[in-house]
Amino acid sequence: MLRRASASPAHPPIPHILNHDPRQTPQPQPALGKAVRELRTKRGATQEGLASDAGITPKTLSLIERGEANPTWGTVRGIADALNVSMADLAKLADKFLAAEK
Numbered sequence: 001m002l003r004r005a006s007a008s009p010a011h012p013p014i015p016h017i018l019n020h021d022p023r024q025t026p027q028p029q030p031a032l033g034k035a036v037r038e039l040r041t042k043r044g045a046t047q048e049g050l051a052s053d054a055g056i057t058p059k060t061l062s063l064i065e066r067g068e069a070n071p072t073w074g075t076v077r078g079i080a081d082a083l084n085v086s087m088a089d090l091a092k093l094a095d096k097f098l099a100a101e102k
Helices: 030-042 047-054 058-065 073-083 087-101
Strands: none
Touching: 030 058, 030 073, 030 087, 047 058, 047 073, 058 073, 073 087
16 A cells, blocks of 8 residues: 655655546646647537547546646547547647647
8 A cells, every 4th residue: 555655845745646547647748638629619619518529528628628638549539539530630730739839
């Protein structure tokens, strides 16, 4: 059993290591989230509607769009299918956002 170390000013806890939520990982993908949000809003879809179509919860979609979660390939495929785009097109748009951040 793992014990949590007490927080000290010299060594504050690292939330992403202590977080066991499978929707959140230490390597979020903010560019992917921006691409998903852009495509969703261009189509006039709500987070609730897209999440339902993609087979995920609205909270998970929100985390992805805010760049706070690194979705699985299966989740990305479900989102792409729900948006009627290929995974390649979604990745290309995410790459454009990533290049703009640099």
